[in-house]
Amino acid sequence: MIPNTIHTWQMTEPGKLRRTEIPVPELKPGEALVEVRGCGVCHTDLSYFYMGVPTIQKPPLTLGHEIAGVVVAGGSRLLGREVIVPAVLPCGTCEICRMGRGNRCLNQKMPGNSMGIYGGFASHIPVPARDLCVVHERRGVPLEHLSVVADAVTTPYQAAKRANLQPGDLVIVIGAAGGVGSFMTQTAKGMGAKAVIGIDINEEKLEFMKGYGADFTIDPKGKSAKDVKELFKGFCKEQGLPANYGWKIFEVTGSKAGQELALSLLSFVGTLVIVGYGTDETSYMLSKLMAFDAEIIGTWGCPPSAYPRVLDMCVDGRIVLEPFVETRPMSRIEQVFEEAHHGQLRKRVVLIPDF
Numbered sequence: 135m136i137p138n139t140i141h142t143w144q145m146t147e148p149g150k151l152r153r154t155e156i157p158v159p160e161l162k163p164g165e166a167l168v169e170v171r172g173c174g175v176c177h178t179d180l181s182y183f184y185m186g187v188p189t190i191q192k193p194p195l196t197l198g199h200e201i202a203g204v205v206v207a208g209g210s211r212l213l214g215r216e217v218i219v220p221a222v223l224p225c226g227t228c229e230i231c232r233m234g235r236g237n238r239c240l241n242q243k244m245p246g247n248s249m250g251i252y253g254g255f256a257s258h259i260p261v262p263a264r265d266l267c268v269v270h271e272r273r274g275v276p277l278e279h280l281s282v283v284a285d286a287v288t289t290p291y292q293a294a295k296r297a298n299l300q301p302g303d304l305v306i307v308i309g310a311a312g313g314v315g316s317f318m319t320q321t322a323k324g325m326g327a328k329a330v331i332g333i334d335i336n337e338e339k340l341e342f343m344k345g346y347g348a349d350f351t352i353d354p355k356g357k358s359a360k361d362v363k364e365l366f367k368g369f370c371k372e373q374g375l376p377a378n379y380g381w382k383i384f385e386v387t388g389s390k391a392g393q394e395l396a397l398s399l400l401s402f403v404g405t406l407v408i409v410g411y412g413t414d415e416t417s418y419m420l421s422k423l424m425a426f427d428a429e430i431i432g433t434w435g436c437p438p439s440a441y442p443r444v445l446d447m448c449v450d451g452r453i454v455l456e457p458f459v460e461t462r463p464m465s466r467i468e469q470v471f472e473e474a475h476h477g478q479l480r481k482r483v484v485l486i487p488d489f
């Protein structure tokens with residue numbers, strides 16, 4: 135049903151949220167109106183709200199870029215369909231898009247950040263219909279849980295693609311139990327990695343990951359890089375795996391400690407993918423890359439074209455969402471932000487509109 139008005143939670147300025155109503159915009163050609171069924175709370179939202187990271191569109195604006203919902207107007211072939219709204223919407227026409235690297239298109243739109251598109255902490259959102267990922271089948275997985283596919287699950291998938299992850303590969307995930315890292319761990323295993331080593335300082339969550347893709351875990355808290363390496367080598371020896379070549383490392387924490395550990399584990403014909411974001415600088419003898427014939431790769435978002443494959447993995451059970459996601463009413467957004475900011479959330483929270 136087309137609403138009379140759109141309800142949203144707007145960030146009026148960093149640190150302040152206000153419940154408000156906005157008129158339903160006239161849909162432009164190619165746009166669809168999605169009724170939001172769930173919108174995930176991401177660390178990026180918190181960085182805009184608490185840490186002064188500027189949004190491209192100045193406040194007031196509605197945050198939220200992990201959105202699942204139902205098309206209620208426009209995009210005629212999609213009317214009534216359940217969809218996931220990609221977190222990064224490439225322009226589709228620029229040179230970068232034509233190179234097939236649209237996830238880093240410079241004209242891309244991100245709901246809840248970019249000009250001309252607001253976010254998912256709202257009852258409805260108008261979006262370009264072209265890039266919507268249609269949920270054809272979800273085998274009992276709640277639609278609202280699938281909102282985390284936008285960003286939290288697709289970002290790891292794209293990271294794995296950037297590393298050319300193949301069945302039989304050897305993988306280390308640093309930050310393996312975190313909001314994105316837990317999905318990195320599951321994705322690597324789901325794509326056929328022979329061994330996945332999960333590294334994280336949250337011991338309890340890390341232990342849990344043994345049921346979700348991690349074959350071996352290391353808590354680096356209070357340990358030197360050398361200690362961690364010894365544990366890593368011990369596992370390799372026990373499993374008959376090489377300890378000094380071929381590992382693909384995904385650094386998801388963005389922390390200096392995580393990045394330094396990743397660099398210390400990088401070895402011959404290895405790959406390091408930088409998935410996490412942080413502002414600390416780390417030094418490294420780059421010539422080691424030459425000697426190792428190794429590479430370090432950055433990764434950003436995920437092209438909408440890859441979403442259906444990630445969705446398939448979430449529906450067929452290669453990636454399990456349920457233990458990692460919890461839903462809360464959107465009216466509790468302020469409390470959820472506070473809890474997330476203070477690291478009190480155990481799971482990724484999806485807010486359900488209850489205006």
Ligand SMILES: [Zn+2]
Nearest residue numbers: 176177178285
């Ligand atoms: Zn995000």
Ligand SMILES: [Zn+2]
Nearest residue numbers: 225228231239
């Ligand atoms: Zn583009």
